[in-house]
Amino acid sequence: DNLHNLRGKNVLVVEDIIDTGRTMQQLLILLDSVQPKCVKVASLLVKRTNNSVGYIPDYVGFEVPDVFLVGYALDFNEYFRDLGHICVINELGKKKYSIATK
Numbered sequence: 001d002n003l004h005n006l007r008g009k010n011v012l013v014v015e016d017i018i019d020t021g022r023t024m025q026q027l028l029i030l031l032d033s034v035q036p037k038c039v040k041v042a043s044l045l046v047k048r049t050n051n052s053v054g055y056i057p058d059y060v061g062f063e064v065p066d067v068f069l070v071g072y073a074l075d076f077n078e079y080f081r082d083l084g085h086i087c088v089i090n091e092l093g094k095k096k097y098s099i100a101t102k
Helices: 022-032 091-096
Strands: 010-018 038-048 059-065
Touching: 010 022, 022 038
Parallel strands: 010 038, 038 059
Antiparallel strands: none
């Protein structure tokens, strides 16, 4: 709630997945404005996508293809978050669990 508490501190940002990297770049700009001693980023997953801005975290668990992943806290419309593994949801699954719009 108060990022100024991070001034002069070592900060580790832990992320589940980096898609394009745009959000992380914006977060790092925001964090830099409060002058931490050091900022490092760890991400379980990094997508290989043509939409990437080229951001690579300091620590990467796995590089994954540009597909929609679910499980292990990654969800699709609040489904599949509780799976104990990560998998790809196909188009049929997306259709079945999509939110109906009027």
